[in-house]
Amino acid sequence: xxxxxxxxxxxxxxxxxxxxxxxxxxxxxxxxxxxxxxxxxxxxxxxxxxxxxxxxxxxxxxxxxxxxxxxxxxxxxxxxxxxxxx
Numbered sequence: 232x233x234x235x236x237x238x239x240x241x242x243x244x245x246x247x248x249x250x251x252x253x254x255x256x257x258x259x260x261x262x263x264x265x266x267x268x269x270x271x272x273x274x275x276x277x278x279x280x281x282x283x284x285x286x287x288x289x290x291x292x293x294x295x296x297x298x299x300x301x302x303x304x305x306x307x308x309x310x311x312x313x314x315x316x317x
Contacts, residue, residue, distance in 0.1 A: 232256065236304075236311060243297055250293065258290055 232240055247255035261282070268277050305312045 232259075236306075239301060242301075246297060246300075247293060251289075258286065262287060262290075 235243070244255050247253070247258070251258075265279075265282050265287075268279055268282075271277055272279060305314055
């Protein structure tokens, strides 16, 4: 999230907080390590049951809805660039 444009990150956090009365970063933090664990499910240390599926799907549904509200923008080296009309 640190690489996101501040206005997009703030909109995401505000929208999530308004909808769920919970911080997006806190909800996301609960899934730290899930990707690597899902890549090696047969390892003895893998316990995918510690990641609640319902909450994960709520996060996915929220992000799916949220990205439809973000206006496309042109970025060069992480900086927003205004488009020139030709």
